[in-house]
Amino acid sequence: xxxxxxxGLKGRGYHGVFPKEREEGQTFLVDIxxxxxxxxxAADDDLTKTVHYGIVAEEVVAVVEGxxxxxxxxxxxxxxxxxxxxxxxxxxEVRVHxxxxxxxxxxxxxxxxxxxxxx
Numbered sequence: 173x174x175x176x177x178x179x180g181l182k183g184r185g186y187h188g189v190f191p192k193e194r195e196e197g198q199t200f201l202v203d204i205x206x207x208x209x210x211x212x213x214a215a216d217d218d219l220t221k222t223v224h225y226g227i228v229a230e231e232v233v234a235v236v237e238g239x240x241x242x243x244x245x246x247x248x249x250x251x252x253x254x255x256x257x258x259x260x261x262x263x264x265e266v267r268v269h270x271x272x273x274x275x276x277x278x279x280x281x282x283x284x285x286x287x288x289x290x291x
Contacts (some may be wrong), residue, residue, distance in 0.1 A: 173207040173208065173252040173262060173263065174207070174208055174209060174210040174223075175205050175206065175207060175212075175227075176205070176206045176208065176210070176222075176223055177204065177205045177206070177224060178203065178204050178225055178228065178229055178232070179203045180188070180201055180202075180203065181201065181202040181203070181204070181229055181232050181233055181236075182199060182200070182201055182202075182233070183195050183199070183200055183202075183232075183233040183234075183236030183237045184198070184199055184200075184236075184237060185197060185198065185199075185200045185236045185237055185238075185240065185247070186240040186253060187200070187240050187241050187243075187244065188240075188245055188273075188274070189242045189279055190256070190274055192274070192282065194240060195225050196218065196270040198270070199271065199272060200236050200247070200269065200270060201231070201250060201268075201271065202226070202232055202233075202236060202266065202267065202268050202269070203266075203267040203269075204232060204251070204255060204264060204265065204266050204267075205264065205265040206223055206225075206228070206255060206258075206261050206263070206264050207261070207262050207263030207264065207265075207276055207289075208222065208223055208260045208261050208262055209224050209260065209261075209262075212264040215268035221235045221260075222256050222260065223260055223261055224258075227258075228254075228258060231254050231255075232251050232254065232255070235247070235250050235254055236251075238281065244268050244270055244282070244284040245286070247284075247285045248267075248284050248285075249286065250265045251266045251290075252264050252266045252286060253288075256288060256289075256290060261290075262289060263272050263287065263288070263289050263290070264287070264288055264289075265285065265286070265287045266285065266286050266287075267283050267284070267285040267286075268283065268284050268289075269281050269282070269283050270282045270283070270284075
């Protein structure tokens, strides 16, 4: 299976279990890796035979900026389902970064990574 990756998609969301997260929001970063067969598109040099990653990027950011959820895991699942709606996408790996998570010790990043497929 071939891979199309988008890294560092950025949106402001209001996800989290604490009131401050819901009120003030924070930046979330998303990396996705889409699994699909790119041979038909490459053979015909035809965008309609592959995934339009610009549209996928917009849809992913819309999920981040959309309806708030408590858990990053839920956010990742919603993003995965949006990606799998695209014809030809057989699998997706989603990594959601929450670099401003409310943690009381120094840290660089918090991530949740999931892999989902059509099966």
